[in-house]
Amino acid sequence: MRKIGIQEIEDIAVGAALLGTGGGGDPYIGKLMAIQAIEEYGEVTLLDAEEVPDDALVVPSSMMGAPTVMLEKAPSGEEAFVAFQKLETYLGDKIYATFPIEAGGVNSMLPFALAAKLGLPVVDADGMGRAFPELQMVTFYLDGIAATPAVLADEKGNTVVLSTIDNVWTERIARAATVQMGGSAMTAMYAMKGRNLKESGVRNILKLEETIGKTIRKAKENNANPIREVVKSVKGFPLFSGKVKDINRKTESGFARGTATFEGMHENKGETLTLRFQNEHLLARTEERLLCMTPDLIAVLDAETGLPITTEGIRYGARCVVIGIPCHPKWRTEKGLATVGPKYFGYDVDYVPVEELAKEGVRS
Amino acid sequence: MRKIGIQEIEDIAVGAALLGTGGGGDPYIGKLMAIQAIEEYGEVTLLDAEEVPDDALVVPSSMMGAPTVMLEKAPSGEEAFVAFQKLETYLGDKIYATFPIEAGGVNSMLPFALAAKLGLPVVDADGMGRAFPELQMVTFYLDGIAATPAVLADEKGNTVVLSTIDNVWTERIARAATVQMGGSAMTAMYAMKGRNLKESGVRNILKLEETIGKTIRKAKENNANPIREVVKSVKGFPLFSGKVKDINRKTESGFARGTATFEGMHENKGETLTLRFQNEHLLARTEERLLCMTPDLIAVLDAETGLPITTEGIRYGARCVVIGIPCHPKWRTEKGLATVGPKYFGYDVDYVPVEELAKEGVRS
Numbered sequence: 001m002r003k004i005g006i007q008e009i010e011d012i013a014v015g016a017a018l019l020g021t022g023g024g025g026d027p028y029i030g031k032l033m034a035i036q037a038i039e040e041y042g043e044v045t046l047l048d049a050e051e052v053p054d055d056a057l058v059v060p061s062s063m064m065g066a067p068t069v070m071l072e073k074a075p076s077g078e079e080a081f082v083a084f085q086k087l088e089t090y091l092g093d094k095i096y097a098t099f100p101i102e103a104g105g106v107n108s109m110l111p112f113a114l115a116a117k118l119g120l121p122v123v124d125a126d127g128m129g130r131a132f133p134e135l136q137m138v139t140f141y142l143d144g145i146a147a148t149p150a151v152l153a154d155e156k157g158n159t160v161v162l163s164t165i166d167n168v169w170t171e172r173i174a175r176a177a178t179v180q181m182g183g184s185a186m187t188a189m190y191a192m193k194g195r196n197l198k199e200s201g202v203r204n205i206l207k208l209e210e211t212i213g214k215t216i217r218k219a220k221e222n223n224a225n226p227i228r229e230v231v232k233s234v235k236g237f238p239l240f241s242g243k244v245k246d247i248n249r250k251t252e253s254g255f256a257r258g259t260a261t262f263e264g265m266h267e268n269k270g271e272t273l274t275l276r277f278q279n280e281h282l283l284a285r286t287e288e289r290l291l292c293m294t295p296d297l298i299a300v301l302d303a304e305t306g307l308p309i310t311t312e313g314i315r316y317g318a319r320c321v322v323i324g325i326p327c328h329p330k331w332r333t334e335k336g337l338a339t340v341g342p343k344y345f346g347y348d349v350d351y352v353p354v355e356e357l358a359k360e361g362v363r364s
Numbered sequence: 365m366r367k368i369g370i371q372e373i374e375d376i377a378v379g380a381a382l383l384g385t386g387g388g389g390d391p392y393i394g395k396l397m398a399i400q401a402i403e404e405y406g407e408v409t410l411l412d413a414e415e416v417p418d419d420a421l422v423v424p425s426s427m428m429g430a431p432t433v434m435l436e437k438a439p440s441g442e443e444a445f446v447a448f449q450k451l452e453t454y455l456g457d458k459i460y461a462t463f464p465i466e467a468g469g470v471n472s473m474l475p476f477a478l479a480a481k482l483g484l485p486v487v488d489a490d491g492m493g494r495a496f497p498e499l500q501m502v503t504f505y506l507d508g509i510a511a512t513p514a515v516l517a518d519e520k521g522n523t524v525v526l527s528t529i530d531n532v533w534t535e536r537i538a539r540a541a542t543v544q545m546g547g548s549a550m551t552a553m554y555a556m557k558g559r560n561l562k563e564s565g566v567r568n569i570l571k572l573e574e575t576i577g578k579t580i581r582k583a584k585e586n587n588a589n590p591i592r593e594v595v596k597s598v599k600g601f602p603l604f605s606g607k608v609k610d611i612n613r614k615t616e617s618g619f620a621r622g623t624a625t626f627e628g629m630h631e632n633k634g635e636t637l638t639l640r641f642q643n644e645h646l647l648a649r650t651e652e653r654l655l656c657m658t659p660d661l662i663a664v665l666d667a668e669t670g671l672p673i674t675t676e677g678i679r680y681g682a683r684c685v686v687i688g689i690p691c692h693p694k695w696r697t698e699k700g701l702a703t704v705g706p707k708y709f710g711y712d713v714d715y716v717p718v719e720e721l722a723k724e725g726v727r728s
Contacts, residue, residue: 086527158533160541161525163450169522176540177524 001051003043004122009034009112014216015209016100016108018230018308019325021297023256023280024104024131025063026310033077034109037116044112045121047097049203052123052194056096059087059191060127061114062107064135064152064174065184066256066279079153079186080114086151086159087188099123099197101138101190103205104131105310110186125201127190129328130297133255133279135174136167137340139330140190143200150174150189154181162189179253202328208234216306226306227321236325237358239284239291240273241266241303244318249311255279260300260314262322273322275300276347277311283347284322289357292324293347295331295340296354299323324354365415367407368486373398373476375577380464380472382576382594382672383569383689385661387620387644388468388495389427390674397441398473401480408476409485411461413567416487416558420460423451423555424491425478426471428499428516428538429548430620430643443517443550444478450515450523451552463487463561465502465554467569468495469674474550489565491554493692494661497619497643499538500531501704503694504554507564514538514553518545526553543617566692572598580670590670591685600689601722603648603655604637605630605667608682613675619643624664624678626686637686639664640711641675647711648686653721656688657711659695659704660718663687688718 004012009031017027038044052058061080088095098111098120108126115122127138135147147170152160160177164170170189178185192200211233219226231238242262249258257278264271264286273291276283281298284291292298300309303319314320330336332353338344341351368376373395381391402408416422425444452459462475462484472490479486491502499511511534516524524541528534534553542549556564575597583590595602606626613622621642628635628650637655640647645662648655656662664673667683678684694700696717702708705715 156529156533158528158537159526160537161527163523163525165521169520172544173522173524173541176544177537180536180540 001048002046004046004112005043006035006038008210009038009109011213011217012206012209013105013109013213014307015212016103017105017310018212018299018301019129019205019209019297020102020104020131020308020310021280021299022277022309022311023133024102024108025106026312027105030106030109034112034116037077037113041116041119044115046206047121047123049123049125049198049201052097052197054193054195056194057091057093057191058097058099058123058194058197059084059095059188060101061098061111062101062187063110063184064187065178066251076155077113077117079155080110081117082159083151083153083186083188084114084118086153086161087149087191090149090151090161091191095120096194097121097123099201100126102126102128102131103209107131108206108209123197124206125197125203126205127201129202129205131280132340135171135189138190139202139328140192140196140200141167141339142330142333142335145190145192145196145200147189149191150187152177152181152185152187154185175253183251220305225304227301227323230301230306231323234325236323237354238321239324240264240322241268242273242320242322244314244316244320247314247316256311258311262320265319275322278345279311281311282345283342284324290349290352291322291357292354293342293349293351294345295327295336297325297327299325324358326354365412366410368410368476369407370399370402372574373402373473375581376570376573377469377473377577378580378671379573379576380467381469381674382663382665383493383573383661384466384468384495384672384674385644385663386641386673386675387497388466388472389470390676391469394470394473398476398480401441401477405480405483408479410570411485411487413487413489413562413565416461416561418557418559420558421455421457421555422461422463422487422558422561423448423459423552424465425462425475426465426551427474427548428551429542430615440519441477441481443519444474445481446523447515447517447550447552448478448482450517450525451513451555454513454515454525455555459484460558461485461487463565464490466490466492466495467573471495472570472573487561488570489561489567490569491565493566493569495644496704499535499553502554503566503692504556504560504564505531505703506694506697506699509554509556509560509564511553513555514551516541516545516549516551518549539617547615584669589668591665594665594670595687598689600687601718602685603688604628604686605632606637606684606686608678608680608684611678611680620675622675626684629683639686642709643675645675646709647706648688654713654716655686655721656718657706657713657715658709659691659700661689661691663689688722690718
């Protein structure tokens, strides 16, 4: 158990955006919301998963929708509160703690904003260890935990409570409702017991995010380039150095979908990297080689500052380093790959772990 | 108070389909469902609105979605039951009686099927006196009665509970959810007290439907044409005699939208009638004259049997008589016309009551 104040939030926001692999929302907005709440209500208690009683009710707080919409329509915090209240009424139980459903600039931060307001602790665990675009894409789903009862709440005062036969149906109906609600909504779903979070969550993810953020901050203070150290801290691999030469992005069916291409620099001169995304970066390849694919993490970093760039933040001409990070082992199981592997997203490639792709020696 | 058995159901189904103005679902399916339930559970008690206690909770049971989908996917009855159960749990109150939300081959019948199963009475009132495509289009909405809490249930076992800031938002979100649920869902919404139904409902609508159905049935038994008598019983106007020469229909965004054209016969020889619909018939005009428009009722009848034809039942070559019927006076108020007038549906015409259009003397 320890306290999370403003410096910790700043660091976690950066690390979360990096593990968010382009999605999970803008780190600036998320950070602001968490900081405002901490300034108003005080620091937030962070619990290790072990510190949560087995029978305590824990519920992640998150935003659903296209991150491109979040830029225009930041949640007020009231929606998250309404969603939690509705869920408590529905379940007839009090929520003991909250936690992030995924890593991401917004979705790692929202639980802190809500926790500060409600005086709840946050648990150091999430349901992905990265970000993914659909709501059944959580380690909890792999272990059979229901998303429902699921509450959606928008900033206008509309709420939807879903009870579905499986989590894929939750995704389908909630996505359609979210589109009507203006493209994004706050959610309270995947209510579970402490023991479920311990067994099925990705633990110590906030600690990792904080380490990443701190590494990048310290490097800046020392005018150093943090990328090598960041790659080491996440046990990742540098994949490509390049300059954005084309970016094609549209918001459809509640998702930000698109492709970015990077013209190689330095050791990648003459090569072109194509990056496909749906809210998150999903596949990185050159004409010759596959570099990394979902469920492994693909992060695009500013070549100088090492700061992560979200899919909606990719700008023409930006100099970037693209890195790959092995995903949580649960994603590499049969059900994991069926849920979030490259074929699920329509890419006709067989999954190969990033460390094997890197070992092939094509990269120095 | 009286009992509704199989003969009454047969008659009401036909009259309801006629007042359904092309929408409200296929009368054959609705009738079958009500008859099966009455055969299994016994006759249903029909109450006059006056017989319902002011404080009793009454809830209409209806299907939402495109009638073209209902043809392929008839509700089992279980969904309606689940929707009522969920709503009772949510409200913490027992439902005293049910009633139809609108006139229509399916939506006038479903309350009888559910009532038989649950042993509830049906009240002789609905929320339209006809059928309309969107769920805020009820006389209850004109009087400020909320649609929510609104429950949707599908045949797979998914449910959605909506709580929205107004009934237009209920429509938007419920429509999107319904599309995901396969194009149709059973609903329990517009829960109200007996006094609300008395004040805001369209009363004695089932009695009128039964009269229409009986008139058509008796005429068939006597080999007579019932259209003249039907027109009289609904205080309506014959508008056009013609043969279907073109029908253009598609299901989009959960609605069956389209246009039918009729080549004039008899006194309409040389004229062409164009009929526009969105689940229900909304506008009837020739090149020269407006004949009838929403919210007044436009019914397409088989020229020989007088049986009503739904939008999805209009077939090339069919000989029809199109009739117009004045709507309930609530629809002719300012809010009524803003909600369901021709401009709401995108037709750039000012509303003129069907009796005035008929008086203009162009018709004999």
